[in-house]
Amino acid sequence: QSALTQPASVSGSPGQSITISCTGTSSDVGGYNYVSWYQQHPGKAPKLIIYDVSNRPLGVSNRFSGSKSGNTASLTISGLQAEDEADYYCSSYTSINTRVFGGGTKLTVL
């Protein structure tokens, strides 16, 4: 199985909004509403921020939102804050009942 495709890096200024894309195939992202997103700060374990495409776990800021169109899922962060600077990963269920991650996107808050 191939890793999902994410941009290597994105950047934005405080207060702005950014969107990170996650592109797969009809056998993973496009075939199921089972995309999740994770935030990882340096030296830390990943943290779940979005599940099932667009749902936020309790305690996650409503500045984080998710969506999907076709084979591409997206994570949007609004009102960028310095603490949002981190690596972000998408993950999807696949047609063979495995899981696959994206390559990761480094978010820089300017």
Next chain:
Amino acid sequence: QVQLQESGPGLVKPSETLSLTCTVSGGSISPYSWSWIRQPPGKGLEWIGYIYYSGSTNYNPSLKSRVTISVDTSKNQFSLKVSSVTAADTAVYYCARSPIARNWFDPWGQGTLVTVSS
């Protein structure tokens, strides 16, 4: 609240078997599925495989021939073995929980670095 903790040798020789254990505290092994995920230094996440509390497993096709995941419900632990390791298996290894029939990972362990070197 449930916490996960990985443990095992931090250094493994090439061609040998990497063995790690994840201990679950503050909650039960059932009724969840439990995954191993790894991250080579400076690189992205790679899903290795999962085991249900009942013992059924599924693995990443690229690693399937070398990986075994097992569970010990009496100890609230599950384990990972990767055979015939090479330098490419050097990574931080994480364990993580998923609700049954759900496809997200939460929570995660803090991770443990395993280096493959002679």
